[in-house]
Amino acid sequence: MGKYFGTDGVRGRANEGLTLDMAIQIGQYLGMYYGKEKHARILIGKDTRLSGDMFELGLAAGATSMGAQVYLLGVCPTPAVSYLIQKERFDCGIMVSASHNPYYDNGIKVFNHNGEKMEEDVLLQIEDYIDGKSTLTLNTGDKIGEYFEWQDGLEIYMSWLKEIVPVDLSGFKIAVDNANGSATSTAIETLDSLGATVEAISNSPNGININKNCGSTHPEKLQQMVKEGDYDIGLAFDGDADRLIAVNAKGELVDGDYILYICSRYMKSVNRLNKNMCVTTVMANLGLYKALDANKIDYVQTPVGDKYVFEEMQKNDYYLGGEQSGHIIFYENAVTGDGLLTALKLLEIMKNTGKSLEELSEGLFIYPQLLKNVKVNDKEAALKDEALWKVIKEVEDELKDEGRILVRPSGTEPLVRVMVEAKTDELCQLYVQRVVDFIEESQY
Template structure:
């Protein structure tokens, strides 16, 4: 068995790779590791709208109960709702059943510690170690086994928390929400309506099989078209578990995670709330964001790709704002993970506060054209030590100077080298990338 935990929990095709047997063992071992030594521990379990969520919830719950922990089932909620409720309700752990933006046949199991943060590598490693061994964990009997309590009312605590994070009401605003037929289908529209907005919902009728199907944050064309047609002030699109947001302005122009961080970072800085005047992001953020931050007097800390690395840097440095271009935005003063609905509320709150159209707020930065090509190779690490490849990269870096950048990195899961460059002119950037790719293929190609 290779490493089971990826960058965002355990994922696979439900009922095959992610089987009910595996879910049972993950629940049983996870409860033991995370609630060991606790008297009458309880664990919160939530899920998104996939049909396989019921299957995995039943197996996972049985595993937790077999370890002597109680389960509070909170029903269909977002991943950030599970993180918040785990902390708010003083649970010993939380588990979300979701595969985020993946297709419906996939599902996943993601653990949170009692503090609402994703598990440490050491905790995941311990769970994996127990998975590889024969099951010798304690098996309580009689009244000592765990019990199930349905707490679908708990989502109300999360909704009230979300509403309490904004300064303004949204009366007079028309807002488009694409819920991706996922976990935000109730939470998103409800909190925006409570704040007074006129909400037009797209893809808010999940049936167990339509999550992420031509909708949600991976298909922003839905909000782009609807926002223009309905003359709305903003369009907001969530992924399957609602931990990311992609938005658009009133003209349908996209606002990705880089734009969100720039707009929110400026507002927080103006309020004197941007701790250390710093935003944390990954190496994939557009060079336009970096230049915008410099002009705003905001420092940028860059990490490897993945929101867990962003979170690590935020916690180590005491920063409160960070995220990814893909729309995972973390407001650490509010919640312990990326939160799509929270980000949507913050963005809309700033729109109301500034009394400017979103198209004007969007001018805070200019996206530089970005070109990326994946190259299949025999040894994906060899580019790092190949003189010809390094010379080709250095030549492009010299040509771009301070007006762009090159990023070459190996895939984490496939025998690929990814070559990306950004600069003012897309045709020039494409040529630069192709120059590097040609050398990589000559040196390392199959």
């Protein structure tokens, strides 16, 4: 990771950690980089947070100052930007979003011409420009670019979704939590056009209510709604709609581990699980691995982050992978996670098997899990300490094959994350606290 770009772009508090000047500079560099032989064609999308307009227009101003032709998609899911870059042959694309973060944060994600996360070397060049280590000469005269508001983009994206998952949803009653975010632009319209009866909450964005007590990180209201109503399924999206957490008819959560389990079993049954492989991160629940073993499905682990999941899938042509958070990638169809695509895949499985989410989840026991973050001054020093690893090893020995412990640094904050899975919540608490106490007493 670079100085500004983490595993998921630049992110920070609007006009503090992430500034308008940075947006302009990112736009300028991309306009120059892709415009050496012609006017670069750049696609920009955003979620619903208040600062989105500012960063969208800053990026557009920077890019057009270097001659780019900029197309503004407006409020849209992140995966719509990724897909449309490929479909309409843009040189690159940018998404203005801080995903599941509060409204006062924002972020800038950059995609290459394939709709994939931008190559590391290009991001490092952008960082050098932001830091004044390189300079650009702005275009003048008829070489200055222009921008267009692109009305048709979302229709193209939604049509594509319905083409790859042409499922008739007549008779399905669906509850949707749009997180007051990007899903408000596509989810209801798509599901409704496929014949479903759809009722939505958190569907009135005002710039400051994105992710506020709603969406995939706060699905409690949706759970209550499904539990009290006669719904087949609940769908909770995150702020930029690249993740999905589902809710079964009993109001129980169906997170990314459940979704990977359900989809891998179904894909195997219809010979679509390429190489019989499911890609997970190290944070996937121990219960998922035991259930995949029982179904004779292979799996591989990657570091935390959809970037690493995708790299593993791309390298080996695996078709299914994702994270517990609900970020699921169907590599046969897309190069990034897509909450609405994931929802349609789940609904297709329900329709084709005639089974409910509860029935499709049978055979998966999710081990209780506890994660605690410990603030430190130097996370690298902490994780190099042999004394800490001795404590971790003691916990591993006591858990044996009925649990596990994972201790890792945060990718963006001065934190060490301690996660334990065990047979009971009490054991999770006991072992996590033992490691947390050691870290706090060591004062790293």
